[in-house]
Amino acid sequence: MTVEKIYVFKRFERLWHWSQATLIIFMLITGFEVHGSYHLFGFGKATSLHTISAWSLIGLWIFAIFWHITTGEWKQYIPTTDKVVAMMKFYSVGIFTNAPHPFRATVLKKHNPLQRLAYLGVLLFIGPLLWFSGWFYLFFADWNSWGVSKYVSLEWVAFFHTAGAFMMLLFVIAHVYLTTTGHTPTSHIKAMITGWEEVE
Amino acid sequence: MLSKLKIALSTLVAGATVAAALTAYATTASAPAAANAAPPQAAMPAATAEPAKKESSSTADHSKFKALQVKFKTAPEVTKACLTCHTEAAKQIQKTKHWTWEFLNTETNQKLGKKHIINNFCTAVESNQKFCTACHVGYGWEDSKYDFSKQENVDCVVCHESTGTYRKVPGLSGHPTYKDMEYPPHSGKIVKAPDLAKVAQSVGKTSRANCGACHFNGGGGDAVKHGDLDSTLKDPPKFLDVHMEKKGLNFSCGACHMTSAHQVPGSRYTPTVDVNQGVPPHMRGKVDGSNPASCQSCHGSKPHPAKMAKLNEHTDKIACQTCHIPEFARGQATKMSWDWSTAGQLSPEGKPITKKDSGGHNAYDSKKGDFTWEDHVIPEYIWFNGKVNYTLRETKLDPTHVVKINSFEGSPTDGKSLIWPVKVFRGQQPYDSVSNTLLVPHTFGADGDSYWSNFNWDKSLAAGMKAANAPYSGQYGFVKTEMSWPITHMVAPKADALTCAQCHSKDGRLKNVQGIYMPGRGDQNKWLDYAGWTFALLTLIGVIVHGAGRIYTHRKG
Amino acid sequence: MLKIISGFVAALVLAGVLAYSFMSSLMFWEIPSPFGVEETAARIQQNIQNVGNGWTLSGLRNPAKAVEADGSNTLPVMMVEACSTKYSGPILKDDKVRYLSILMPCKISIYKKNDGKTYIGGMNAGLMGKFFGPMVGEVMGHVAEDQAKFVIFDASKPAPALIRGTPGAAGGAAAGGGGGC
Numbered sequence: 001m002t003v004e005k006i007y008v009f010k011r012f013e014r015l016w017h018w019s020q021a022t023l024i025i026f027m028l029i030t031g032f033e034v035h036g037s038y039h040l041f042g043f044g045k046a047t048s049l050h051t052i053s054a055w056s057l058i059g060l061w062i063f064a065i066f067w068h069i070t071t072g073e074w075k076q077y078i079p080t081t082d083k084v085v086a087m088m089k090f091y092s093v094g095i096f097t098n099a100p101h102p103f104r105a106t107v108l109k110k111h112n113p114l115q116r117l118a119y120l121g122v123l124l125f126i127g128p129l130l131w132f133s134g135w136f137y138l139f140f141a142d143w144n145s146w147g148v149s150k151y152v153s154l155e156w157v158a159f160f161h162t163a164g165a166f167m168m169l170l171f172v173i174a175h176v177y178l179t180t181t182g183h184t185p186t187s188h189i190k191a192m193i194t195g196w197e198e199v200e
Numbered sequence: 201m202l203s204k205l206k207i208a209l210s211t212l213v214a215g216a217t218v219a220a221a222l223t224a225y226a227t228t229a230s231a232p233a234a235a236n237a238a239p240p241q242a243a244m245p246a247a248t249a250e251p252a253k254k255e256s257s258s259t260a261d262h263s264k265f266k267a268l269q270v271k272f273k274t275a276p277e278v279t280k281a282c283l284t285c286h287t288e289a290a291k292q293i294q295k296t297k298h299w300t301w302e303f304l305n306t307e308t309n310q311k312l313g314k315k316h317i318i319n320n321f322c323t324a325v326e327s328n329q330k331f332c333t334a335c336h337v338g339y340g341w342e343d344s345k346y347d348f349s350k351q352e353n354v355d356c357v358v359c360h361e362s363t364g365t366y367r368k369v370p371g372l373s374g375h376p377t378y379k380d381m382e383y384p385p386h387s388g389k390i391v392k393a394p395d396l397a398k399v400a401q402s403v404g405k406t407s408r409a410n411c412g413a414c415h416f417n418g419g420g421g422d423a424v425k426h427g428d429l430d431s432t433l434k435d436p437p438k439f440l441d442v443h444m445e446k447k448g449l450n451f452s453c454g455a456c457h458m459t460s461a462h463q464v465p466g467s468r469y470t471p472t473v474d475v476n477q478g479v480p481p482h483m484r485g486k487v488d489g490s491n492p493a494s495c496q497s498c499h500g501s502k503p504h505p506a507k508m509a510k511l512n513e514h515t516d517k518i519a520c521q522t523c524h525i526p527e528f529a530r531g532q533a534t535k536m537s538w539d540w541s542t543a544g545q546l547s548p549e550g551k552p553i554t555k556k557d558s559g560g561h562n563a564y565d566s567k568k569g570d571f572t573w574e575d576h577v578i579p580e581y582i583w584f585n586g587k588v589n590y591t592l593r594e595t596k597l598d599p600t601h602v603v604k605i606n607s608f609e610g611s612p613t614d615g616k617s618l619i620w621p622v623k624v625f626r627g628q629q630p631y632d633s634v635s636n637t638l639l640v641p642h643t644f645g646a647d648g649d650s651y652w653s654n655f656n657w658d659k660s661l662a663a664g665m666k667a668a669n670a671p672y673s674g675q676y677g678f679v680k681t682e683m684s685w686p687i688t689h690m691v692a693p694k695a696d697a698l699t700c701a702q703c704h705s706k707d708g709r710l711k712n713v714q715g716i717y718m719p720g721r722g723d724q725n726k727w728l729d730y731a732g733w734t735f736a737l738l739t740l741i742g743v744i745v746h747g748a749g750r751i752y753t754h755r756k757g
Numbered sequence: 758m759l760k761i762i763s764g765f766v767a768a769l770v771l772a773g774v775l776a777y778s779f780m781s782s783l784m785f786w787e788i789p790s791p792f793g794v795e796e797t798a799a800r801i802q803q804n805i806q807n808v809g810n811g812w813t814l815s816g817l818r819n820p821a822k823a824v825e826a827d828g829s830n831t832l833p834v835m836m837v838e839a840c841s842t843k844y845s846g847p848i849l850k851d852d853k854v855r856y857l858s859i860l861m862p863c864k865i866s867i868y869k870k871n872d873g874k875t876y877i878g879g880m881n882a883g884l885m886g887k888f889f890g891p892m893v894g895e896v897m898g899h900v901a902e903d904q905a906k907f908v909i910f911d912a913s914k915p916a917p918a919l920i921r922g923t924p925g926a927a928g929g930a931a932a933g934g935g936g937g938c
Contacts, residue, residue, distance in 0.1 A: 034704075034720060035719060035720070035724060036704075036705070036706065036719065036721065036724065037729075043700045043701040043704040043719075044700030044704075047510070047700065048510070051510075095750060096753040098753075098754070154716075154717040155723070158717055158719060159725050159728060162724060162728055162729075162732065166732030166736065170736055170739050173740055173743060174743060177743035177746070437825065439827075439830050527830070527832065530830060555915070556918065557916050558792075558793075558799035558800075558916045558919045559793075559796075560918065560919070563916070575833065576832055576833050576869060578872075692830050693828060707872060708871075
């Protein structure tokens with residue numbers, strides 16, 4: 001088997017990824033403190049850190065969306081059913097038997113089909129769930145002037161926001177683990193740092 | 201090239217966003233410390249503050265008035281002298297609650313005021329006027345036949361004198377003592393007869409001590425009743441009251457209770473609860489019906505600086521007092537309970553006894569029963585919309601439950617309520633066990649019927665109800681009662697306001713406040729938490745097992 | 758071998774984490790009181806005077822007052838100070854452990870917390886003593902036994918009056934009772 005290197009993650013993409021990862025993990029930590037799960041920063045500090053991270057993430061996303069549109073990279077998230085079953089088989093069986101990876105990353109297709117689906121799920125479901133509920137949470141004091149107080153309750157806003165946070169937590173755990181399933185355990189991680197992915 | 205520049209530029213801006221956000225956070229975090237260090241600002245013009253020195257800004261020196269250079273024999277004579285110049289003063293007073301002891305709550309249609317209410321302190325005025333009217337702004341109110349129209353019976357000096365020698369002793373129907381007397385009886389303490397001419401010549405703006413002569417002593421003694429009003433406010437240190445500290449703003453009571461034509465605004469019978477709703481904050485000098493005695497009338501409803509914007513978002517749900525008066529009775533202990541049912545225990549010689557608690561406060565008095573006292577009391581917190589309902593003498597009560605002497609109404613959803621701190625005063629007091637109504641005891645008097653002279657409830661209650669002209673079955677019991685007092689005085693320095701986590705935590709200050717979702721209080725959906733953490737744990741176990749499997753098969757292979 | 762070492766290190770780390778998290782509860786204790794701050798302090802003072810073994814009151818401190826004098830608020834806190842020359846004597850006589858005079862007089866703190874309830878806090882004298890050799894260990898063991906008696910209350914007895922001020926603290930022997938040890 002020959003190993004070659006391809007340049008999959010561009011500089012902005014890498015910066016976006018890592019700052020987003022930092023912010024999301026930080027928001028999980030502060031968010032669950034606000035939720036009351038533990039004490040770390042103290043409620044007041046956790047709240048303002050969470051809010052500031054939220055604004056930062058919004059800023060980051062504006063740039064990311066702009067970047068994806070202008071570079072056409074948004075196409076990376078178009079879902080495909082091609083090889084989905086093969087990927088599942090690989091993760092459940094092949095990975096233990098040293099079977100070859102059914103997907104080969106290229107510059108045009110850097111995510112495997114399962115990744116595409118997962119990321120699309122994050123983008124289209126978990127993300128909006130968190131943003132939408134988070135937005136209501138953040139502007140709780142303005143509900144009266146928006147005229148929505150009759151239809152929305154903080155209890156449910158918090159419910160959906162927490163539900164989204166749990167989903168994001170599951171995603172982070174699975175995602176972090178799956179980064180070790182590349183050509184070597186660290187090759188995906190290296191790629192996200194240097195941009196260069198080792199592929200078989 | 202262009203795309204590279206674009207990327208570099210967007211990267212830079214994204215970084216800047218994060219950096220700016222972090223800077224904003226840093227300033228938020230350090231703000232309380234900085235705010236704490238800031239010197240107190242003089243928010244009020246000096247004119248409304250109590251004069252710090254003897255020098256008066258008044259254009260009249262009353263000691264030079266011939267009408268006051270007289271040897272007054274009685275206090276009403278002083279009033280007559282006052283009225284020679286202040287022709288409308290008595291008429292104004294006679295329209296106030298201070299004079300009538302009556303107040304009609306137009307919202308509930310209940311007739312309130314000291315004349316009508318039965319509270320769970322000294323209970324009722326009727327039949328005990330000679331004693332209670334020591335705090336009436338008048339003279340000679342002995343019984344229910346009092347003439348409320350006599351102008352010379354208005355007491356001007358109790359609110360305006362500044363010698364500190366004028367004292368209305370209970371039992372004299374609102375008169376000061378005209379000869380030196382021992383008070384309380386058998387205490388060995390002598391109350392001197394004031395020099396009425398000196399008292400009359402000393403008049404000026406009403407000081408904290410003038411208001412305090414009665415309002416600090418409500419309920420039968422210093423610090424008994426309110427919890428946020430007691431004699432420590434005569435000269436309060438900064439920790440106790442940021443507005444009244446002598447070296448600071450030195451507010452008089454009237455700085456907030458800005459009085460016009462002797463009508464003092466800011467009554468707890470109809471408190472102004474949420475200034476945000478409907479009525480705009482009162483501006484000083486503006487003639488309207490609004491209440492100047494609210495925090496918002498000076499501070500507005502968004503008082504916190506932009507750095508603490510989140511706090512401004514709390515003002516539509518939480519009264520200022522809730523955070524800024526973190527505890528009441530911080531100057532000295534206040535009475536927290538009064539159990540009339542244990543009154544009447546006498547010494548083996550048949551003499552009334554008193555007992556003290558560890559702090560030296562009156563814990564038992566044969567005349568009154570058992571008391572408890574507490575300082576630095578953590579208030580109870582309730583939804584309150586300003587509407588108060590009283591259990592009056594004729595109101596039917598349920599003796600199997602704690603009777604609410606006054607119930608504060610409010611709910612999280614009525615759009616008018618705020619979370620308010622209250623002192624809840626608990627006790628037991630006599631009620632008619634046949635008709636299930638509160639009773640008026642005759643406590644004070646040299647006659648044979650008063651409780652304090654013979655410790656006989658049957659006689660006392662019969663006499664009290666007869667004086668009140670109300671039916672009494674002759675059967676009495678003691679019922680548990682509760683009375684709520686809104687906490688609004690003794691505002692602490694801002695650094696001592698409640699912190700976020702004092703409410704946003706399990707078992708925090710607002711743990712009993714219903715109907716609202718508060719993050720951090722444990723209000724979250726338990727099932728979502730169980731499910732969420734279970735799935736997270738399963739995922740974690742899943743990836744660990746998967747990873748271990750990979751390592752194992754890899755080694756074997 | 759690697760497994761043994763890593764296992765040992767892991768156990769060491771675990772022990773360290775446990776010790777760190779329990780340290781404060783080992784060195785100090787805190788119990789709720791059924792009474793208010795003043796009554797709790799007064800009853801502890803009474804217990805100290807009744808327990809014998811040479812115990813006398815050395816003082817009553819109110820650190821909250823200093824905070825108030827600085828223009829700020831804190832919930833009530835009172836410190837009952839007590840001493841027994843029977844225990845302080847041997848320690849003060851031994852040059853090697855004389856620095857332990859820093860722990861004298863023995864203090865018990867009574868304070869209100871944000872739940873409105875009163876708590877009693879103290880130092881775990883028995884455990885602390887063990888760090889300083891057999892003599893100190895034994896003395897402090899006795900102190901701990903007596904301390905435990907200070908906080909046993911008989912609610913059926915009437916509340917005693919709080920003894921304010923610092924009896925004996927200022928004047929030493931002249932102030933009587935050697936209370937200021």
